[in-house]
Amino acid sequence: MAQLLHQLFSGLANGGIYASIALALVMIYQATHLVNFAQGEMAMFSTYVAWSLIDWGMPYWAAFLLTLVISFAGGVIIERVVIRPFDKAPVLASVCVFIGLLAILNSLAGFIYTYTIKPFPSPFPEKAWYGSVYISPHEGGEIVVMLVVLALVYAFFRFTPLGLAMRASAQNPVSSRLVGIRVGWMLALGWGLAAATGAVAGMMAAPIVYLEPNMMGGILLYGFAGALLGGIDNPWGAVLGGFLVGVLENLAGAYLVGADLKLTAALVIIVGVLVVRPSGLFGRPVVTRV
Amino acid sequence: MTTVSETQPPTAARLVAGLPLATWRRIGAAAAAALALALPFVASSYHTFQFTQVIVYAIALMGLNLLTGYNGQISLGHGAFYAIGAYVTAILVSKFDVPYWATVPVAGAVCLGAGFLFGLPALRLEGLYLALATFALALVTPQILKFKDFDSWTGGVQGILIDKPDAPFKLPLDGDQWLYFFCLAIAVPLFWAARNLVRGRVGRAIVAIRDHPIAAGTMGVDTAIYKSLTFGVSAFYTGVAGSLGGIVTGFVAPDSFQILLSLYLLVGIVVGGLASISGAFFGALFIEFVPTYSDQLTDLLGDRAKALPWAVFGLLLILFMYLMPTGVMGMLRRLGFWLERKSSAGS
Numbered sequence: 001m002a003q004l005l006h007q008l009f010s011g012l013a014n015g016g017i018y019a020s021i022a023l024a025l026v027m028i029y030q031a032t033h034l035v036n037f038a039q040g041e042m043a044m045f046s047t048y049v050a051w052s053l054i055d056w057g058m059p060y061w062a063a064f065l066l067t068l069v070i071s072f073a074g075g076v077i078i079e080r081v082v083i084r085p086f087d088k089a090p091v092l093a094s095v096c097v098f099i100g101l102l103a104i105l106n107s108l109a110g111f112i113y114t115y116t117i118k119p120f121p122s123p124f125p126e127k128a129w130y131g132s133v134y135i136s137p138h139e140g141g142e143i144v145v146m147l148v149v150l151a152l153v154y155a156f157f158r159f160t161p162l163g164l165a166m167r168a169s170a171q172n173p174v175s176s177r178l179v180g181i182r183v184g185w186m187l188a189l190g191w192g193l194a195a196a197t198g199a200v201a202g203m204m205a206a207p208i209v210y211l212e213p214n215m216m217g218g219i220l221l222y223g224f225a226g227a228l229l230g231g232i233d234n235p236w237g238a239v240l241g242g243f244l245v246g247v248l249e250n251l252a253g254a255y256l257v258g259a260d261l262k263l264t265a266a267l268v269i270i271v272g273v274l275v276v277r278p279s280g281l282f283g284r285p286v287v288t289r290v
Numbered sequence: 291m292t293t294v295s296e297t298q299p300p301t302a303a304r305l306v307a308g309l310p311l312a313t314w315r316r317i318g319a320a321a322a323a324a325l326a327l328a329l330p331f332v333a334s335s336y337h338t339f340q341f342t343q344v345i346v347y348a349i350a351l352m353g354l355n356l357l358t359g360y361n362g363q364i365s366l367g368h369g370a371f372y373a374i375g376a377y378v379t380a381i382l383v384s385k386f387d388v389p390y391w392a393t394v395p396v397a398g399a400v401c402l403g404a405g406f407l408f409g410l411p412a413l414r415l416e417g418l419y420l421a422l423a424t425f426a427l428a429l430v431t432p433q434i435l436k437f438k439d440f441d442s443w444t445g446g447v448q449g450i451l452i453d454k455p456d457a458p459f460k461l462p463l464d465g466d467q468w469l470y471f472f473c474l475a476i477a478v479p480l481f482w483a484a485r486n487l488v489r490g491r492v493g494r495a496i497v498a499i500r501d502h503p504i505a506a507g508t509m510g511v512d513t514a515i516y517k518s519l520t521f522g523v524s525a526f527y528t529g530v531a532g533s534l535g536g537i538v539t540g541f542v543a544p545d546s547f548q549i550l551l552s553l554y555l556l557v558g559i560v561v562g563g564l565a566s567i568s569g570a571f572f573g574a575l576f577i578e579f580v581p582t583y584s585d586q587l588t589d590l591l592g593d594r595a596k597a598l599p600w601a602v603f604g605l606l607l608i609l610f611m612y613l614m615p616t617g618v619m620g621m622l623r624r625l626g627f628w629l630e631r632k633s634s635a636g637s
Contacts, residue, residue, distance in 0.1 A: 035418055037366075037425065085612055091417040092364055093611045096560055099366070099553055100611075103604030110597030213597075217549070221429050224422055263433050267426045274419055275411045 006135075007254045008247060013139035014208075014222075015246020016146035020201040021223030022230065022238040023153065024194040029232050031170040031190045034091075037098040039198055040220030041105035042078075044213060046071040046199030047206050048113050051120060060123045064203060068196045075195025079188040109213040120206035142204045149200050150239055153193070157235075166190060218263055222249060225269040231280030241280065245269060311630050326474060330467040338466040339538070340578055345473040346535045347574035351558045352484045352567055353527025358556075359564035360488055361520045362500030364417055367424030369552030370431045371401045371525040373542075375532025377435070380450040380542045390455050390537050394476065397533035398526045405525020409518035428552040435544035449543025452536060473534050480527060484567045487523075496520055497565070528555075550600075557607050563617030572618040580606075 021039060028036045036042075049070055053063035078101070086097050124141035157163035169176040169186040177183050201223075202216065209215050222245050230241025245266070253262040273280060309317075330338045354368045378397040382388040388396075408427075412420050436447055444450070454465050487493055498506035499513050507513050536542045554577045562573025584599035614621055 033418075035422055037421075082608065089611070091421075092358065092362075092564070093615060095364055095366070095418070095421050096556065096611050097608050099556060100604040100607035103553065103600045103607070107597045107600030107604070111601070115597070217429055221426055224426065228422075260433065260437050264430050267423075267430045270426045271411060271423050274415055274423055278414065278419065 003254070007250045009135040010139055011247035011250030012243060013135070013142050013246070014250060015226075015243035016143045017201045017205045017219060017242075018222040018226045018246050019239040019242025020146055020149060020197050020204075021219060022227035022242040023150065023235055024197040024201070025223060025227045026232060026235050026238040027190050027194040027197070029227075030235075031166075031187050034094050034098075035224070035232075036194070037095065037220075038101035038105060039194070039223070040216030041102045041109075042071070042075070042195050043198035043202035043205075043219075044216045045105050045109055046074070046195065047120065047202035047211060047215075048109055050199070050203050051113075051118060051206075051211055054121060060121060064123070067199055067203065071195040071199035072192040075192040076188045078195070079191035083191070084184070106213050113213070115213060118211040120203075120211045122207040138207055145200065145204060149197060153197065153235075156193075162189070218266075221263060221266045221270075222246070225266045225273075228270055228273045228280055231282040231284070233284060234280070234282045237280055237282030240282070311626055314626075330470045335464065335466040338470050340582070342466070342470045342473050342538050343535070344571070344574045344578045345470070345477045346531050346538060347555075347558060347577055348570040349473075349477050349480055349534065350528045350531035350555055351562060351570035351573045352480065353524040353531065354555050355559045355562070355564065355567065355570060356484060356488070356496070356527065357520055357524035359559055359566065360493070360500060361496045361517065361524075362417070363412065363517065363521065364421040365424045365524075365552075366421050366549075366556060367427035367431075367552050368524075368528050368555050369547050369549065370424075370427050371405060371528040372532035372535065372551060372555075373431050373435065373547035374404055375401050375529030376536035376542045376547070377444060377450075377532075378529070379533040379536045380452055381444070383452050384450050390452070391472070394530055394533045394537075398530040401529025401532070402522045402526040404529075406518055406522035408525070409521025412521060413514055413517055424552075425549075428549040431547050431549075432544040435547065445543075447544060449541060449546075452540050452542070454540045455537070469538055473538065476530065476534065480530065481567065481570075484527070488567060492516075553603075557603055559617075560607060560610050561617055563619030564615075566617065566619035569617055569619035 021043065024039055024043075025036060028034060028039075046067055050063050050067040053066055054060060058066070082097060082101060086094055089097075122138045122141075124137040126137065157167055165176070165181045166186045166189060168179075169181050169183040170190070173183045176186075201219070205219055206215065209219070223242065226242030226245040227238040228241070229245060230237030230239065232238065248269070249262055249265055252265045257265060329341055333341065350368065350372055353371075354365060357363050357365055357368075375397040378400050379390065379393040382393040382396060383390055412423065415423055435444055437444075454469075456465055456468065458468075488496065495506065495511045495516050498509065498511055499516055503513055539546075558573030558577045559569070560573075561576045562569030562571070580602065581599045584602045610617065616623070
């Protein structure tokens with residue numbers, strides 16, 4: 001029982017990371033109907049930025065916030081420079097561009113910071129004040145941070161005029177342009193937000209998986225699985241899907257298939273969901289007119 | 291390459307430097323054939339090995355191009371089929387003492403089956419989602435190959451060694467030269483088959499499904515069967531390539547089949563030219579030699595630059611998509627048209 005609870009909680013902790021990657025994916029998907037294959041590498045790069053800042057002697061939370069700002073700017077720049085020219089391109093071209101971006105970011109990180117594994121600090125104390133054995137302080141703190149991020153993103157989209165404008169331009173670009181929303185910039189902002197959300201996931205994941213250029217490969221896959229499971233056009237579903245995948249992954253790893261095949265479980269979830277229920281648990285089925 | 295002669299029938303007026311374009315194309319093909327046959331006798335054994343690898347990649351690229359370029363099903367996971375092909379060969383050679391040449395068709399057949407089976411659920415996945423599922427497949431492949439319970443077959447993380455074969459029948463060739471001709475002898479019929487496949491009725495159906503699946507269905511094309519069969523045939527080509535790749539390098543291990551391999555193949559078809567069979571050779575030259583040459587960046591920038599070839603690849607992938615989305619073959623085609631028009635205007 002104790003072991004089950006432990007697995008459950010650490011599953012939730014991992015799930016928090018997957019949920020924010022899934023949320024970042026959904027943000028871009030909703031606006032452009034594209035899946036960002038480079039999301040994981042963007043998060044990885046942000047985490048390296050945070051590492052450098054901390055390495056230069058900046059206190060953790062200051063570095064954390066500054067990284068968010070830098071990532072946001074980076075996301076906007078990537079959208080403007082790289083993604084924008086492929087606005088109307090076929091899917092294959094977009095996929096190639098994302099893959100190119102993934103390769104560039106991965107190899108730049110390897111070039112600048114080398115492929116040796118770096119430890120990344122956790123902002124949370126060594127010993128938990130609540131004295132629980134089921135959940136480590138980092139896991140607990142990480143879940144809290146993730147929930148705060150999700151709440152902030154929700155509040156932004158729900159209660160601010162800018163959030164409303166972004167939702168509007170995702171839903172109906174033509175009408176939004178007619179009422180004076182600059183749809184192109186809304187897309188760029190969406191990329192910025194997605195990059196910042198991913199950065200939080202990267203910084204929270206780094207103390208667990210250690211910092212190296214390939215750290216996000218697996219996490220991105222679980223993020224995909226979470227987003228698809230919950231429904232890739234539904235942010236709430238994607239977040240829930242992320243947590244669900246985290247728990248499933250941990251339970252499957254502990255009791256079913258062993259740690260070696262955890263990643264394969266993600267593949268099974270992805271293919272399974274796509275075949276059985278492509279719209280996910282909470283998504284709407286896509287209806288197109290021919 | 292094929293469409294040129296079909297859409298523009300060679301008339302007496304359409305000449306380039308006094309000869310029809312089709313003749314120029316024949317001259318080019320003959321020159322390429324002569325070069326391919328002479329190459330192992332003039333190049334060093336290391337270069338021969340590299341060009342053997344080029345042939346192997348070209349076979350894999352033909353397969354991927356059938357699926358992605360012609361049929362429009364995006365696969366980011368063809369490295370998995372390459373791995374299956376390589377492992378089938380390695381296991382048959384090392385555990386069952388099957389002669390290496392007999393394992394190639396077996397590897398192809400296994401991949402044909404695997405591809406067909408993966409193609410069935412893939413039927414329900416449109417463009418982007420298929421890319422996602424195959425991306426996941428590519429990420430997971432090394433993990434499955436490392437799986438403990440398969441150790442006795444796959445050799446786990448260590449992988450399997452295959453002895454390098456010598457030339458049979460006392461041919462006056464060394465090992466590298468023999469393997470070069472062995473791969474070439476397999477690549478040529480496969481190339482011929484792929485070209486005929488896309489030129490005929492089946493090829494038109496495959497392309498029609500890419501361009502407008504609903505219209506293709508209305509015209510009586512059984513989209514489901516064609517799509518999964520294309521997946522199977524594509525996996526067959528890639529599996530044969532994997533099998534040959536295993537024989538040529540003499541070694542298979544999970545870490546040779548990381549996601550990067552699948553991305554190599556994607557870069558290869560984009561550079562060579564989507565929906566072009568001959569483009570496979572340009573793509574293969576590119577993915578074999580660009581990493582080798584960008585490795586020399588380490589001389590300029592120090593040891594860390596080992597990571598940079600990937601940045602070069604990524605940058606070229608985006609630039610190709612931006613500047614010449616039809617790849618090298620598309621450029622050659624346009625060059626041919628341009629020369630034709632110019633000389634016919636002049637005469």
